[in-house]
Structure formats: structure tokens, C-alpha cells
Amino acid sequence: MARRLPTGGSRIDRSRPVTITVDGETVEAYAGDTLASALLAADRLLVSRGIYSGRPRGVIGVGVEESNAYVQVLDDGHVDRGGDQGGGGGEPMVAATTLEVADGLAVERIAGRGWLSTDVDHRRYDTLTTHCEVAVVGGGLAGLRAAVAAQAPGVRVLLLDDGPVLGGAAADLPAGSPAGLELEALLGELTCEVLVRTTVTGSHGHGRLVAVERGRRLHHVQAARIVLATGAQERPMVFEDDDRPGIMLACAAADYVSRYGVLPGERAVVWTAHDAGIHAALELAAAGTELAAVLDVRGSMAPELAGALDALGVPVHLGAEVTGTDGSDDETGRLVRVHTSAGSWDADLLAVSGGSNPAVQLFSHPGGRTRWSDEVAGFVPDTPAPGQAGRESVVGAAAGETATIPGWREQLTPPAAWFRSSVGDPERVFVDPHRDATLHDLRRAHAAGLSSVEHVKRFTTVGTGADQGRGFGVLTVGILAQELGRPVGEVGTTTYRPPYLPLSFGLLAGRNRGVLSDPVRVSQVHDRVAHAPMENVGQWKRPWFFPTADETGPGAMDAAVAREVAAVRTGVGMMDASTLGKILLQGADVGVLLDRVYTNLFSTLKVGKVRYGVMCGPDGMVIDDGTTARLSETAWLMSTTTGNAASVYDALEEWHQTEWPELDVTITSVTDQWSVVAVAGPSSRFVISALAPDLDVSAEAFAFMEWREAVVAGIPARVMRVSFSGELAFEVNVPSWWGAALWDAVAEAGEPWGITPYGTETMHVLRAEKGFPIVGQDTDGTVTPHDLGMSWAVSRKKPDFIGKRSLARDDAQRPDRRHLVGLVPVDGRTRIVEGAQLVAHGADLTAFPVAMAGHVTSAYPVGHDGQPFALALLDGGRDRLGEVLDAVDDLVPLAVRVTGPVSYDPEGARRDG
Amino acid sequence: MLRIPCPHCGERDETEFHYGGEAGVDYPADPSALADDAWAAYLFLRANPRGWFRERWFHGSGCRLWFALERHTVTDEIRSA
Amino acid sequence: MRISDRLPDHPDFLWADAEPRKSYDVVVIGGGGHGLATAYYLAAHHGITNVAVLEKGWLAGGNMARNTTIIRSNYLWDESAGIYEHSLKLWETLEDELDTQVLFSQRGVLNLAHNLADVREGKRRVNANQLNGLDAQWLSPEEIGKLVPILDVSDRPRHPVVGGTFQPRAGIAKHDYVAWGFARAAHALGVDIVQNCEVTGFQTSGDTVMAVETSRGTIGCGKVALAAAGHTAVLAGHLGVRLPLQSHPLQALVSELLEQVLDTVVMSNAVHVYVSQAHKGELVMGAGVDAHVGYGQRGSFHVIEEQMAAAVELFPIFGRAHVLRTWAGIVDVTPDASPIVGTLPFDNAFVNCGWGTGGFKATPGVGSVYADTVAHGRPHELAAPFALDRFTTGRLIDEHGAAAVAH
Helix, strand or coil, X not given: CCCECCCCCXXXXXXXXEEEEECCEEEEEEECCEHHHHHHHXXXXXXEECCCCCCEECCCCCCCCCCCCEEEEEECCCCCCXXXXXXXXXXXXXXXXXXXXXXXXXXXXXXXXECCCCCCCCCCCEEEEEEEEEXXXXXXXXHHHHHHHHCECCECEEEECCCCCCEHHHXXXXXXXXXXXXXXXXXXXXXXXXXXXXXXXXXXXXXXXXXXXXXXXXXXXXXXXXXXXXXXXXXXXXXXXXXXXXXXXXXXXXXXHHHHCECCCCEEEEEECCHHHHHHHHHHHHHCCEEEEEEECCCCCCHHHHHHHHHCCXXXXXXXXXXXEEECCCCCCCEEEEEECCEEEECCEEEEECCEEECCHHHHCCCCEEEXXXXXXEEEEEECCHHXXXXXXXXXXHHCCCCCCCCCCCCCCCCCCCCECCCCCHXXXXXXXXXXXXXXXXXXXXXXXXXXXXXXXXXXXXXXXXXXXXXXXXXXXXXXXHHHCCCHHHHCCCCCCCCCCCEEHHHXXXXXXXXXXXXXXXXXXXXXXXXXXEEEECCEEEECCCCCXXXXXXXXXXXXXHHHHHHHHHCCEEEECCCCEEEEEECCXXXXXXXXXXXXXXXXXXXXXXXXEEEECCCCCEEEEEEEEECCXXXXXXXXXXXXHHHHXXXXXXXXXXXXXXXXXXXXXXXXXXXXXXXXXXXXHHHHHHHCCCCCCCCCCCCCCEEEEEEEXXXXXXXXXXXXXXXXXXXXXXXXXXXXXXXXXXXXXHHHHCCEECCHHHHHHHHHHCCCCCCCCCCCCCCCCCCCCCHHHCCCCCCCCCCHHHHCCHHHHCCXXXXXEEEEECCCCCCCCCCCEEEECCCCCCCCCCCCCEEEEEEECCCCCCCCEEEEEEECHHHCCCCEEEEEECCEEEEEEEECCCCCCCCCCCCCC | CCEEEECCCEEEXXXXXXXXXXXXXXXXXXXXXXXXXXXXXHHHCCCCCCCEEEEEEECCCCCCCEEEEEEECCCCCEEEC | CCCCCCCCCCCCCCCCCCCCCCEEEEEEECXXXXXXXXXXXXXXXXXXXXXXXXCCCCCCCCHHXXXXXXXXXXXXXXXXXXXXXXXXXXXXXXXXXXXXXXXCECCCEXXXXXXXXXXXXXHHHXXXXXXXXXXXXXXXXXXXXXXXXXXXXXXXXXXXXXXXXXXXXXXECCHHHHHHHHHHHHHHCCCEEECCCCEEEEEEECCEEEEEEECCEEEEEEEEEECCHHHHHHHHHHCXXXXXXXXXXXXXXXEEEECCCCCCEEEECXXXXXXXXXXXXXXXXXXXXXXXXXXXXCCCHHHHHHHHHHHHHHCHHHXXXXXXXXXXXXXXXCCCCCCEEEECCCCCEEEEECCCCCCCCCHHHHHHHHHHHHHHCCCCCCCHHHCCCHHHHCCCCCCHHHHCCCC
């Protein structure tokens, strides 16, 4: 620990040594060190290299303003802490100045570009939401004062600070100093909630702040009032060879002494544009650094400071500037000599301080405007974002106040707005070392005709590095102003965008990973069917097919589906239909509402009956379909497709509330309140009869499209005679918690008839043979009910329904619109592919473009006749039955014959069993 | 993050709401009486101002009621309508 | 420590700002990619060089500077494939055309399918693309796994990858190089580029637009061509024309520079991810479009959070990458997710807008088509289907499936 001072270091615990690894070499440190302080203490100055130039680079700053020292973390050492699973390795581009050391921390030095580790990140990230009356960002004196002033009974105040301890700059001052005493008093009074090591990374408007705690917890803070006490960041200066290890920000260099007990240099030249740099020089000198010279760009110096330097015998050069540096010949390239307009000195530290930048990023995020202040020599908050006015205030150094901290590097004479040296090779004057961008690059941009800061930023890439301009950003604006010969305020700052500090993808993902990344919905029957392969339908998991032990391998689905289809066509099958949307409509005017939202007439439906309906958008295109049962004079139960349940429910609510509030209707989603088992097939009557002995299931007593209340397997139920297969079928609706019991009872009662569970694929085959379209599969938002051949379901009598006017437009009346048709392969055996495009038979598939007449929407390998079949949308299709076309998939044609969409039982003879 | 003042539930995160676009676009009293261009205007033309905009929101994850408010489309300031 | 290669230098000279003159043969409103490309093609291909491009802010500072630079042409409908493929072909020769580098990288674009509905839609689109002469392929999860090894194609993700469409000729370019390339070439041909010049109104006489009123004075125009993306609705409003446009924030973000792990553009509509790794090594990702109308160039943070969850789900390796910067553009979206290109109800006014999330990839294509439309005073054949009157007739070009959130 070559540069560790024997005493001092407010943040380190010398009783807790820590061992870390840098490029495989062991480095000793103390708890409380950052990687940067540990490396400085170990006299390891080469921390990175220029991304393109390869030039050696060291640590410049002490915090988030760091522009150079970004490393690749191999292992963060935080194994098994805080419930983590460990494996916190492989994080790219972490600032050495904010990375706290821990035993086991291993890093690799990199040149401006990190890499992604392939080990799985097992770290746990949490997202927390906090509401408060006042959020104070920054726990320095200004922030503490604001927090203490805001504290009151019943007032939730949250104080957030990015450092490990509160106090900001005051924490680095002696306990007995005025600032130290005030800090002690404020901390004594502080009672509010405090989050340390928590950086507010974004101010997102409407009082929302986003903060990250130790890289692991993401806080959403909703605050009625926001106090920004974010302080200021020290600004560098640029000159030839300004990027060598050993060249640091002056106050940062002094902070390494006070916080970490590390002396950043044995012999230093200090160059400053404001008084803080001189204070820092005095602090370095007090710690043992020999000051070779102090240079101030200004023409005068406050007598107190001049006197203090004189007492130390330090030569002072006013109006002087650094003109270049020399580096060592070894690989570290560390600073060995400083050239200035006042002479040259050997030195291992060049401490520069070009002024301070109020940290206005959070003020800027929601749209706050800054202005250049000559008094501060920096951009200060001007007009808050309109949405923040009255909600947000900025205090302390962030507001450009210079006397926030009594006794701390305080302002005695105005700072100078100093940006660049006028001499030197512009290709070696680095204005953004992290992007290896130079003064030469800025000049090239200007010469190319660019004058906007945004253009120059893009031309040169300055400000786009890991520090996002926190270090050199304002400096670039100043240099550009000098190059353009315009005032800084006129050239303007760039707009700051969130996040203030980088946020890891994993942190933002939080717990929303794996099964939690999107809710999984399953029916109450799921346990009974969970062994089946599942199809994802929106958020639902639905059984796809039910393979037997013999049905394995690539042909498993085809075999299972053929068996399930046969069971329904010849015996009986059962399926969990619980996922279909169910909406209860109650009130005297439900019929009126349904007449408006469905294309066909509903108000005439009698209690005990069920009717199928098609729903269009105002544009006349089909958006959903389903059956609706009239439960009583004033209660109706609508079913929707599984995927559209929420959107139909919302649409009904919207029409009712916003257009027809006078209608007496109450709309309730009851999808999750009912479990539904469909029992389908010619033998289904026997199964239902066995389950519900009191229910007369004869075709005469219980007709198609009727519903009955019944006790089924001892469960109170509604039984509906609806069919999506063309076969005799019953849908048994029971309160949802009876779902599994019902399933078991149906399976048991059906056993004598060989009842067969079936999944969505079989359901699709069964309905496709009947030409029943599936909205969203056989439609795509461009299909009208007429296109589907459902003109029978479109009322001509009703004065209006949603979509009616659109169906009267010319384009909706074209005879060559795409119609739903059926297809069969001409060879009777080759499977048609869903998504195949339809072209003229024999069309030349090498002469592009090949005219397309439609596409295959649904296709199945086997129908009831053992042959493949499909549904398709085809231009003018209804007039083309019998025509032969080619269905082209991957440029391979298959001859298909156009048929009607109904390929099975077109007379509907089977629905009564 | 927009904070939407639901008149019934109070201010909530925008994630609880669905957006409904321009407010005050009434369904025509007699669509069949409209010419194609007037019907197209109802279907597709909505104000899209830079500035104050009266718009509809639906508190889908709360009271499930529709309401209108005025929001400034540049600054996101909200004032109730 | 591995040292990286620099990107190619920008040209030594790009363009010089012009003071607006009293009048121009054509005034193009909007100094984004489309406006600049239009001006360039007017000058280079139609001999119309007395042209001004008026930009209210800094050149190409709108969506051109804010998009994720994905270029592809694999749209579903013939009309869309027509104009986007025309554009893709122009991208393939653009460096020669402009005599500058635009870093067009044909690394292929992969659109993932996560369920059976995606598979149907994807195959339908691939087949339509192939029959339109486009290079489209359907890939199995295994093929996708080989193409993009860091993508989790196992059945672990909540919405597993079950296939995907791939267009090998698709890719990315570097937006500043493109915009500045057009600006440089247009300027060299005599086009005036006027920045910080906001259009505040128009002077009309009957069915003719006589002049454009701007923050820098009134500028006479022989013809006026709107090309202002999300701001076009406001401009058209000054002409008394209502356009079926809604302007929404669309967010994007970028990571730190990372060693190359992804050399294909990957998009997933279902889980709202599209990502590429740009030339310098940063991951560039787009999020979903915010639902509300907005011109603030700020989106909502929850959209980013949702997008990151989806990204990490598909690419577990991304978990430790960092979001370095986020931003938002303003996309102008039409009811059918297809653009509006053609004439306005004036003798000499033209409109090009409504590109939604598709604007960047269309830049050279629409520039050439729109310039032809303006030069000849009638829609170019590739533009004709995108006329404004389709919203009245109902003959829409519904690209919601292909456009969705996707770029």
C-alpha cells in the first residue's frame, strides 16, 4: 500500500483488510475503499487504455464524474449476501470510483469496451415503490437542511444519497469545523427515512423518481414535492497530453486523502480556474504532497489563499496555463513532468480544477431548462419543466449556490470560465478521453460546417461514453463556444436524458423473469389436464392434444388428433372450455346494447335460448364472435374468444359509458367465475343424462341453442346446447371451484362410452370442417362478416349496428374481396401449409412478382374423409369453387381445389345427435 | 411516468389506465345518413395537437370508468377537464 | 486490453447553412432523412436544384437521430413490399450514389415467432415476400439458435421461440452518416439547407400555396413538400387539411460499448423487443410505442422496464449490460400503420407522413418516390396506393401485423 497514509480516511476501516484481484494480481485494500482508491493506494495508476488510441489512462475523479476508469468486474465478491444466489460476475463497464471493494472482488482492466459474460446471472433484483410527500435527492448539507425542515408528523420525507454516508462534502471536513458541527446537528435532528448508496437516476415527470440502491434494488419514488440537492461536479481542463495517469481533478485528489487516506501524488502541480482548486492544493500539501507550483488562470488570487500558499513556500503563477505533459517510458505512461506557460516541473500529480458543474441532470430530465451563469461559470437551473413547477426545487450547489458549506473550499473570487489551452497539438488534446475524442475532432466538425452542439457531439462522439458527459460534457460546450467565437450560453448545453447512471438490464427486468415475466393463466381444471402438451393462447395455457403412451415422436400430435377427432365424430369427447371469455350483462336494456354491438338481432332472443353473434369494429371488420345466452328478462351471458375476452369487455364498457350511458346495463367479467367442460359427440347425450338424471336431454325437450339449469354430478350447473364441432354437444358451466370435480365426474360418467379428452388442435379440426372461422386466425382485421360468408348473421333490418356504415362503403362491396373458402389438395394426400399463398395454377414461380390471390389461414392433415383440408381467404373466392390453384409454401407449389368452407355435414344433420 | 388523476379513485400510475384518444368524438346519430368522407372523418380523423388536448382515459385496473382530462402533449401537464 | 478500430471518418465537409432566399421552386419542410433525401433526388434525378430544406431545429435531429436504424423490406402486402424493397435496393447502392459511407451492414433481420399465431403470420409473410421476389426465409428454432447463439431457443422462456422469419439482405446503417450524406450531396447540387427555421403558416391563393411563413420570414414556393414526420399534422392543419395521424412517443435506448455478441438484428413483436449491436459495439434497442399522444420526446419509464424484462428473457446474457441512455422520438401513426404519400388538395402541395416506425428504412426509397411525385405533380406508381383517399374508400393497407411495434 505504497501511497496509503498512516492515518486518516473517513470512509475506510483499517481493521478490516480486504483482498481483491486486478487482472489476476492481488491488491490489498480496506473495507470502505473504492476500487479506485485501492488502486491509487497500491500505486497502480494504469487503469484503462484509450478505446482507439490505446493510450494509458488512470483515475481522474472520485465519483460519478469519472471519465476513464471503467473496468470489467469478473466477480463482485458479494456471494451469498442479501439472499442472493451468488455468481455476481461479469459486469461490464463499472466505474472504479464508485465500485466498493469486497473480499473476492475480481476485475479486469479494459479499453473503453466491456464484454458480456455467459454465466447466468443469479442475482436477485427487486423493484420497490415508495410514496412520499417530499423526496430530497442528495444528503449533503443542503439536502439535510431541506429534509430536516420538511420533517413533520404525518409528512413522509425520503432522503436519498448516492454515497455510503450522509454529509456530502461536509463529511470530509473536520468534526470541529463549522460545517462539521452543522452536520452533526442536522444528523441529530434527522428522523426521516434515509436511503444511502442510492442514486436517483431519473426524474420522469409527475413527481416520479427512479433510483437504484447498490445496483440491486430499483426504487420508484412518487413524491408530491422534490428537492434536488444533487451538488456539483468538478470540471476538468484540457491541454496537450491531458490524459496521462497522474492527471486528476484537484478536489478529487484531495478527497482521496480525506476519505481514503491515500496520497495521490508525492509532488504535484496544481492548475485551477477557481478557488476550490487552491483549497484542494492546500489540503494535499497538508497531507504531505510537495507542491511544485500552483497555477491559476485568473489574474488575481484571494489574499487568504495567496498567503496560505506563500506560507508553504509554494510558487504561485497567476494567468498561467498548462501547455503539455511528459509521461514515463514504461507501460504505465504515468505523468513525470508538467510544462506550463510559467515553466516546467517534474511531478507525479497534476491536479486540475476547471470549475464546477452544478448537477442539473435530474432538473433537465423532465424538461427543465438551464442557463449559463458567469457567476458560477457553469450551467445552472433556469426554468423548471412546466409539469414540475411548484413541485420541484433545487437547492445548494446544484442551484449554483456557492456558500452552501461553511468553510469548504468556499468562493472568495469569481471562478473563471476556462475551457481550453490555446497551444499544443490538437490531436493530443483529449476533450473526451473515454471516447478518445480530441480538440482536432471538434475542429474538424466545425470545419465540416457543423455548429449545433448536437451535431458536433454526433460527429465527434464526445459525451456518449460511459460517463455520458458528466465529466467533460460542459467543457465540450465551452470549447465549442470558443471555437465558434460565440458566448457559451448561446451555444447551449445538450439535453440530459435518463438514466443519470447506467442501469443494468437485469435490474430493470427485476423479478419479471421466467414464469413471472408474463402472468400464466390456467383454468380450475388445469391440474387434471396439465400432463398434456400446452398451447400458449395469450396468457392462458390450454391443452393442445392428449397423446397416449403410444403416441410419441414427431407424429404424436397427428396421431392423437386423429384419434380425438374420431372420438368426437363417432363417440364422445370432452374438453376444458373454461378459458373462453364470459361476460355477464344485466339490466333492462341489454338487448338494445347487443343489437348495437352485434351485427345480428339479439333483443328478440327468448329466455332460455342462446344465439351466435358476430361483432365488428366501427370499420366493419370482424373483431370477435361467440354465443350469448339469455338467462332472464334482464340477464345475459356473453361468451367471447379466449384471446379477446378483455378487449371485448373493455369495448362493451366503452360503448355503454361513453356513447349510450342512458342504457340500463351493468357489465361484469365472469370468465374466472365459471368452469366449463364441453362434452361433444353423438354419445354426449348419454353422458349428460347419466350426470344429470333430472335433466331431460332429448332433442325435443332441450333443443339446439338452448340452455337449462340443472344439477350435474351434484353440482349446480348451467348446461348449454351449443356446438363448435357440428356434433351433438353440451357445455356444462359450473362455479369455477367445481371445475376439477366436474372434469372428474364427466370422465367417470363417460367411461362406458370411451369418452376422450381433446385439446385445442382437435377443436380446431372439428370446427374447420364445419367452416367455423376463428377470429384472429381466419381473420386478420381486414375481413368483414360477408367475407366470411356470414351475411346471414348481418341484419338488414336493424337501422344501425357498429360497423354497418363501413360495410356500405365501396371497398366493402367489391365482389373480388377475399372470401373464406375451403381447399383440398388435388392429389388428395399432400398436406397444405398454413400461411401458404395462393397463386394461379402453374404460375411461373421464378418470374417475380407472382400475383397472389389469397392465403391459407387454417390447415389440417386429416379430415373426416382421411384427406388433408384447409381454410383460406381467396379473392372473389365464393365465385371460384372448383377452381384449381397453387398453394405456395417456400416457393413450392401444391395444386389445391377450391371448395366451400363447410366440408362436413353441410346439412347440419348431426347437431341433434 | 404519467400520473393520471382518476376523478373517482384519485391519482394513479398510467399503467392502470387505457388510453382512449381524443375526447368528444361522438358516434354519429345516423351513420347511414353520412357521406363516405364524413363517415371516414368519424372513423379516422382525430385531433393531434401540439399543446393542450382533451383526451379520454379508462381506469381499467381500478374503477373501470371512462373520463376525460386535458393534458399538454408537449409538457405532459394535466388539468382536469 | 483490447484496442478497438475507429469507425470511418466523416467527410471533411458536409454542408454550409444557408440564409433563406425570397423564394424557391420547391420548399421541402422538414430537414430529416426524408426531407433531405427528397431534396437530393429532386436535384440529382430531376434537375430541380432551386430547392430549400427548412428545418425547425438542427438537421436530422428528429426521428432520424432517434431511431434504431433497422432496414428491411419484408412487409406483408404487395404495396408495402413494393416501396420498402425499392428502398432496400437503393440502400444497396447508396454509398456509390452519395459518394460517402453510410455503414450499411446487411447482417440480416430475424423476426421471432412465439406462438402458433405468430407462426401462421410469419409463414404467410415469408411466402408473400418470396413471391414478391424478396429474400425471405422461415427458420426453425434450431436454425435460429445457430444464427444467434446467445438467443435462448429452449423451452425455458415464458414465451419460447418457436420459429422466425429471416431476411438476409436486411440490416442496419449509421443514421448520422446517412442524413449527412444526403445533406452533403444535396448541398453540393445547390440545395439550400436552412436550420432553425420553423414553419408557422402558409399563404394560399385559391388552390395554390404561394408562400411558406417561417420564423425567418416568408418564403415563396413553386411547390411545397411536407416531410415533417410527427409534426406533419400540425403543418397540414395550417393548410386546413386534417390528416388521420396520431403522434406518439417511441422510446429507444443504448447500452455501453460491448465486445461483439450479436451480428443479426433480432425483433420480436410479441414481447416487444428489437435489438441490434451497432458498429461500435453498443446494443441498440427499441421499445413499444407509448399509447398516448405526445410530442415531448419523453416516454414512460415502465415501457423501458417491460422491454428489458423481455430482452433478458430472450437473451439471458444481456442481464448485466447497462442502459446508458434512453430517448424518445415522435412517430406519426396512421389507422392502418401504412404511410401517406401523395398530393394534398392543392395544385402544388404534397404530403409524406405517417411512416410510424418504418421511416428510417424507407429513407432513400421514399426520397426518390416523393421527389418524383413532387417533380411531376402526380403520385409515383409506388406511392399511388398510399394516397390519402384510401381512408374514405376503405381500401386500407393494413400493416399492423408487420409494423406492430416493430421497426
